[in-house]
Amino acid sequence: MNRRRAAVRAYLFYLEHEVKISPELQAKKVDVALTWITFPREPVDYPKDIVEQAGRVYTKFQEESWGVDADPEEAESDEEVAPDAALPVTRSARTIRADSVRTSAAILPPPSHHIWGIRGIMHGLARKVNKRGGYSYIFDKRYISKKKDFWVIGNNGLTPGAWWPLQRLALFHGAHGSAGGGISGSPIHGCYSIVVSGRSVYHDMDEDRGETLFYSADNSVHNTNRNAVDTITNRTRSLQVSHREGRPVRVLRSQGGTRAYAPKVGIRYDGLYRVVKQLERTNRSGGRYLQFKLQRLEEQRPFAETVAAAPTAQQQRDFHESRREYH
Template sequence: MEQPGGLASTQVEAQNAAALQLAIKQSLKQAALERELEAISEQFSQPCYNTKLQKTEPYHNAFLRNLFGIRYISGEREKFQFELDRGVIYILTKIRQKRFMSAEFAEKTHIELILQRIGEDRYCFSAVARGIAQGLNQRFAGQNWGRNAVQPAQATPATRAASDEGKKPKPKRDASSPSAKSQKEPKLKKAVDEIHISKPIPADDDPIFGLNGPMRGTLIKYNTADPQTVAKSIVLNPNIAQISSKVFGHNGINMGQFFPRQMAALAQGAHGSSQAGISGTAEDGAYSVIVTGRYNSLEKDGLEKFEYCATGSTENTFKDSLIENLGLKTMRRSLTTKKPVRVLRGENNEFRYAPKVGLRYDGLYTVVKEEQRVNGKGGVYAVFVLERMEGQEPVDLSRPNAADIKLFGELKERLA
């Protein structure tokens, strides 16, 4: 049976199915991009000390270090700067794929503010990053940032066929001709391949990513259509609802529960960030923290009581003022409210109670004290003391056990 415009019904159905798959893929990409931009705009709102300009202001080194988990090592500033620029250019490249701006997207992500600041010389971004940001700013400003704008609808094969009704039909192409094969079949196949190969959904009984696996709620993303030769990363599984971590208390997490990667803790509601060590808000306080010994020389770890430093503790050079960032405000709020904070410990050879690999859930603690000390650069920093709450099961130091470590090794092999 022929449809208007000369398309067979099976061909219309196949092309509509491909269009639907692409729409789902684009929707998931947009949701991920929105989360990344929200994190950037949140970091941009926090004043951080700019060592180059010698004053406190929003600065890309601070927010990108938090966003991408990059650590600055003295004597490697050029490498550090390269990593920062590469990170922001990666984000800008994803934004550049948006042809049209919507008012909802602009309001949710604060994209206008982000592009303006990245494009300004005073924030010390690279010329490449500034150029991309300025170009995007001009593009979306011309669209009035999606306000009162009507975006052109994307036609599907069905809508095109309907619109052609009443028009003189075009001559049908011979399906066996080279032009028909090269223009139709490869495009449809490529779209389907990208969807199924780039983010294959793990089986329910997968020992690592399945419903009972330690990485449940996540999957491996392949960055090109060839899973044998590309870089791999762990992302959230779109087929499994992410458990909200914005809850005080255990939130269904078992004592000693093992997470091979921080992304698993995010997916399962243990911790609300795939990168940052503090999860919470300045209004509510911390829901959870991850103890990794990032500031080994400044912190002390113990099962019943430990010390925790906010971001920027080793970088500050001010003798009389702290680096005011979201982590500091969040921990101070927890000190006031005394609400329980979930604590996960990460692997660290220098900490006696740290797990050998991955992350381990050690229960609920409260923030009981803040102290101010001086770091090696003469700058003041804040140390928070957390004490374990009574009435809980003891910390399970047997985790990760041999089975956990074996699965951790298998995960590394899959990501290699």
């Protein structure tokens, strides 16, 4: 029984922190299993921590509609090819520090490491090597209790100018709800956050004026109906709710966006904005789509000061060094 409970905890951890939401999860009846644990039809003596974790996973997947309306082109891959041919990841057996922790899933960084350790910019993540010599980022299980919930309207305890090397770390710190997607929100509660990125398929449709943004709705690039907007996803509905209710939205900018405002590397939290207008636009295919105008709220850290705050020169140096092995 203890082994079964351990296996359930491990699987729930994977679902909550690592899995990419997709309709395949429902096809595999993951929703049914989560419902059995969270809302049992008959009294069952499940451990309290398992019931609570299953409930969090179920709520998260429900709010994301089980990935039914996800935009595959917007999601950015966590996977990276080892960038320095002179120091390939496959040499890790010789170059990894002796105080690293080896597990079946990955080699975890030393807590004292100046970049990957508790006080470093990559704290919360570990690097998992794949068979092709590249790597992907995973959450470090030792610190997962520090992972902050993103389901919060408002600044969620963050200060404008907060910066992280990767969007996955913005997720770890509760700034955003996705490791790759641009909109994080609920069709019930509203939009929690958006990411302005020059890498997005919408970069030539959006307009970044700094304290004013024009941000395209989810799947806008694919709309083909010339007469009406006929593709509205739950992510788009979350922005509509924020517009209707006047709820603030966290705005993050990642590298590759408008040069005057985007960070040179990584991703930065730039403060709270309010959705002030919903507009109809036409894309390159002649299809109608929605675009939202957002205005930065006053009584925050000044925007120019926020943009200049990060990344610092040291953060940029650490960012580039983080692409190398733990050494």
